Amino acid sequence: MILTMGVDLGSITAKCVILQDGHQVLAERVVKGGMIGGGAEKAVAEALTAAGVAQEEIANAVATGYGRVIYAAANEEMSEIGCHGKGAFFQEPAARIVIDIGGQDFKVIKLGAGGRVVNFVMNEKCAAGTGRFLEVMAQALGHPVSELAQIGSRATEKVAISSTCTVFAESEVISHLAADKKVADIVAGIHESIARRIAGLAQRLTLEDKILVTGGVAQNQGVVAALAERLGREMFVPRFPQSNGALGAALYAFEKSSLVR
Numbered sequence: 195m196i197l198t199m200g201v202d203l204g205s206i207t208a209k210c211v212i213l214q215d216g217h218q219v220l221a222e223r224v225v226k227g228g229m230i231g232g233g234a235e236k237a238v239a240e241a242l243t244a245a246g247v248a249q250e251e252i253a254n255a256v257a258t259g260y261g262r263v264i265y266a267a268a269n270e271e272m273s274e275i276g277c278h279g280k281g282a283f284f285q286e287p288a289a290r291i292v293i294d295i296g297g298q299d300f301k302v303i304k305l306g307a308g309g310r311v312v313n314f315v316m317n318e319k320c321a322a323g324t325g326r327f328l329e330v331m332a333q334a335l336g337h338p339v340s341e342l343a344q345i346g347s348r349a350t351e352k353v354a355i356s357s358t359c360t361v362f363a364e365s366e367v368i369s370h371l372a373a374d375k376k377v378a379d380i381v382a383g384i385h386e387s388i389a390r391r392i393a394g395l396a397q398r399l400t401l402e403d404k405i406l407v408t409g410g411v412a413q414n415q416g417v418v419a420a421l422a423e424r425l426g427r428e429m430f431v432p433r434f435p436q437s438n439g440a441l442g443a444a445l446y447a448f449e450k451s452s453l454v455r
């Protein structure tokens with residue numbers, strides 16, 4: 195039995211996946227606290243406990259994500275894009291496009307046979323269309339991000355959020371609240387704004403075959419549905435959307451450990 199670990203240290207959360215023999219997920223943990231705040235150590239400790247294994251039993255550990263270089267306990271690091279490709283291929287072998295919407299960026303990755311990364315596009319250094327954008331809007335509305343999808347599902351219309359800039363969009367949301375617009379309609383407008391931003395980038399690639407949506411924001415059905423409508427394509431959310439990169443890192447760790455043996 196070979197146990198491997200993948201750690202994805204993002205801007206907002208840390209993710210850890212423990213894999214047995216390169217195919218069975220023994221544990222998956224997502225904790226708040228990305229690059230700063232000891233998120234990685236906490237996610238690793240929780241995953242080890244959940245899997246019932248000791249750190250010493252892990253044959254190989256690979257770190258990925260924004261903060262991968264600062265996670266010293268990993269044996270190796272690997273690029274986020276490559277890990278997302280691997281994770282996506284494992285979760286859905288038919289997937290050819292991965293739209294990953296994280297805390298501070300979003301990426302659209304085109305995969306070839308075997309999960310090989312063929313091409314990818316990423317947003318510029320801007321919070322528009324990211325989880326951070328959602329968090330700022332959620333805070334302005336006084337609701338946790340995890341409730342937005344449900345609130346938005348009660349919308350009867352979409353209130354237009356015209357500014358892509360997070361700071362201006364936040365002011366717009368506050369103005370809409372002051373103008374007594376329905377919160378559900380504002381939320382639907384926020385989801386639409388994110389979908390518009392992501393779709394704009396995604397359309398630079400040829401969108402064929404199966405599209406997977408990953409990252410923390412994939413848990414928001416409102417965003418996923420708005421994206422499906424904008425792109426005119428069906429979207430699939432895999433079993434581990436937020437840990438897709440960590441899963442890819444654990445798979446890579448397994449491939450490497452198999453080579454060593």
Ligand code: ADP
Nearest residue numbers: 204205206207296297325326340409410411413
């Ligand atoms: P990163 O890898 O950059 O740390 P993640 O992929 O973990 O980012 O995504 C974090 C984002 O996911 C948060 O900013 C938030 O908008 C969104 N998110 C996290 N949990 C939920 C949830 N339960 N429902 C909806 N959105 C969520």
